[in-house]
Amino acid sequence: xxxxxxxxxxxxxxxxxxxxxxxxxxxxAAAPTAYLQAALHAGELPxxxxxxxxxxxxxxxxxxxxxxxSITVVPWANPVGRAQYMFGELEGRFxxxxxxxxxxxxxxxxxxxxxxxxxxxxxxxxxxxxxxxxLKLSVGHxxxxxxxxxxxxxxxxxxxxxLWPAMQDCAAAMGVEAVLLWEGESGxxxxxxxxxxxxxxxxxxxxxxxxxxxxxxxxxxxxxxMAEADAAGLYRVLVARGVIADPSxxxxxxxxxxxxxxxxxxxxxxPKAGPVLYDVKPGxxxxxxxxxxxxxxxxxxxxxxxxxxxxxxxxxxxxxxxxITRKGDDLVKLIGAKRSEDARSGTLEx
Numbered sequence: 022x023x024x025x026x027x028x029x030x031x032x033x034x035x036x037x038x039x040x041x042x043x044x045x046x047x048x049x050a051a052a053p054t055a056y057l058q059a060a061l062h063a064g065e066l067p068x069x070x071x072x073x074x075x076x077x078x079x080x081x082x083x084x085x086x087x088x089x090x091s092i093t094v095v096p097w098a099n100p101v102g103r104a105q106y107m108f109g110e111l112e113g114r115f116x117x118x119x120x121x122x123x124x125x126x127x128x129x130x131x132x133x134x135x136x137x138x139x140x141x142x143x144x145x146x147x148x149x150x151x152x153x154x155x156l157k158l159s160v161g162h163x164x165x166x167x168x169x170x171x172x173x174x175x176x177x178x179x180x181x182x183x184l185w186p187a188m189q190d191c192a193a194a195m196g197v198e199a200v201l202l203w204e205g206e207s208g209x210x211x212x213x214x215x216x217x218x219x220x221x222x223x224x225x226x227x228x229x230x231x232x233x234x235x236x237x238x239x240x241x242x243x244x245x246x247m248a249e250a251d252a253a254g255l256y257r258v259l260v261a262r263g264v265i266a267d268p269s270x271x272x273x274x275x276x277x278x279x280x281x282x283x284x285x286x287x288x289x290x291x292p293k294a295g296p297v298l299y300d301v302k303p304g305x306x307x308x309x310x311x312x313x314x315x316x317x318x319x320x321x322x323x324x325x326x327x328x329x330x331x332x333x334x335x336x337x338x339x340x341x342x343x344x345i346t347r348k349g350d351d352l353v354k355l356i357g358a359k360r361s362e363d364a365r366s367g368t369l370e371x
Contacts (some may be wrong), residue, residue: 022080029100032118032147038100042075042158045083045092046266052090053163053229055264057255058155059095061124061211063102063113065336067237067247068168071155072096074245074252075324082265090264093162098155099123101147110337119286125368127152131221156214163214164262166255171236172342174354175303176251178235179203181216182282187228193273194257195235196250198201198304199338199356200276203283208368209235215250231262239303240342279336283355286365287335293318293327297346301353304320305337313337314352335359 022045029038047054057075059068072094082088097103102113102123115122126149130137135157141150159165171177177199180188185202192200207213215232222230237251259269291297297319301307311331319325335357346352353368 022083029147029150029154040097040100043094045079045088046090047089048086049089053263055164056093056159056162059168061098062169063099064111065170065234065240066169066243069096070243070248071251071255073371074248075255078252078256085290087266088265092264094353101151104110115209119146121148123148124210125208127209127211128156129209129214129217131218133218135160159215160218163229166233166235167211168235168237170240172240172338173239173303174339175199175235176238177201177338179212181232183227187336188231189276190261191231192272192276193310195254195259197278197281197344201281201283250287279356284360286369287332287355287357287358287361288357288363288369289313289329289353291316291346291348291350291352294346296350297344297352299340301337303339307331307335307337309333316346333359
């Protein structure tokens with residue numbers, strides 16, 4: 022394993038950011054290669070601890086000569102966001118100076134050639150330079166895994182529809198419970214920027230290519246058992262796709278979880294502000310008309326509660342981790358059997 026340090030110039034003289042990159046060199050130039058990164062939203066740490074648990078497995082495979090394709094690992098992908106504390110709370114989703122999501126507005130290039138990326142010294146802000154650097158590290162790999170998490174959630178994947186069902190083995194290997202398929206644009210998120218250079222490739226190439234955003238449950242789901250289980254799933258993907266040789270590992274079976282187009286998601290915005298009392302949790306199945314939550318908008322007063330009901334039969338994918346809501350906040354992601362009346366394509370959230 023080789024470790025290097027990436028250094029980014031900040032937006033003021035004397036300010037810079039650093040993050041480590043780990044590389045495992047493959048023994049077979051024809052084998053698929055893999056890139057894994059975590060914590061692009063700097064406060065989302067289930068993927069970071071999963072990588073921590075994965076690293077000894079990769080080191081063992083390397084020592085035994087079983088790493089066939091090169092592997093690049095970035096456990097902390099966003100040093101800029103990691104430095105953004107406000108009043109004791111980490112704000113790692115948006116770059117505070119320009120309020121841009123760290124997982125939006127990545128450069129889109131038409132083929133997997135890093136020479137097409139914009140020169141960093143011409144990019145005006147450090148978040149733009151970070152995005153260009155991460156693509157420079159990832160472009161050219163056959164497997165690109167971007168590890169995130171939701172608020173409170175089951176484990177699920179965002180997968181470009183063009184890569185499905187070829188990626189069923191990856192979903193099964195990871196042990197996730199649901200897959201959301203998206204088409205069109207996603208605000209130039211990292212996943213879209215990873216896919217974009219390959220869209221003009223033939224079907225055979227796309228069937229060998231993997232790009233996905235992995236949502237590892239909720240933001241508080243950071244513990245040893247989950248990290249070990251997630252690491253095992255990542256390892257199974259690398260074995261299944263031929264990056265690592267491990268004859269003891271069985272091939273993943275068919276994915277049996279929920280698969281849905283993004284347009285079937287009901288987000289359930291809050292009609293009032295106040296405390297939220299949930300009746301459902303991630304993984305629950307509901308019928309049309311079931312109560313999902315109650316908002317206590319005028320405590321102690323007659324008529325001071327408003328109830329939220331399921332608009333269709335479905336599966337509760339996520340719910341918000343906070344227990345006080347503003348009017349209009351999305352409270353749950355409900356995967357329905359049909360298109361939502363409030364269908365959103367490309368991205369569900371800002």
